[in-house]
Amino acid sequence: VQVRFSQARHHFLVMPRESIANLKALDSRHLDLLRHMQSRGEELAAKTSKTLQFRLGYHAIPSMR
Incomplete structure (x- = not known):
C-alpha cells in the first residue's frame, strides 16, 4: 500500500499497489x-x-488509473 499526501493539511490517500x-x-x-x-x-x-x-x-475516479 502506498500512502500519498495531498496539498490539504489533513487529507491522506491510501492507495493499493494492486491495479x-x-x-x-x-x-x-x-x-x-x-x-x-x-x-x-x-x-x-x-x-x-x-x-x-x-x-x-x-472513492474511485477513472483518471486515478
Missing part, C-alpha cells in the same frame, strides 16, 4: 486489502491528531 479497474472489480479476494487500507487510514488519522475526527471512505 483494480473499478469498484465493480472488487470481490471477496480483496477483503484483506480493504481491511489493511482501512487500518492504515485509521493509523494515519490517530498519528495526525488526538482531537480531530477523520472520515474514512473509498
Whole structure:
C-alpha cells in the first residue's frame, strides 16, 4: 500500500499497489486489502491528531488509473 499526501493539511490517500479497474472489480479476494487500507487510514488519522475526527471512505475516479 502506498500512502500519498495531498496539498490539504489533513487529507491522506491510501492507495493499493494492486491495479483494480473499478469498484465493480472488487470481490471477496480483496477483503484483506480493504481491511489493511482501512487500518492504515485509521493509523494515519490517530498519528495526525488526538482531537480531530477523520472520515474514512473509498472513492474511485477513472483518471486515478
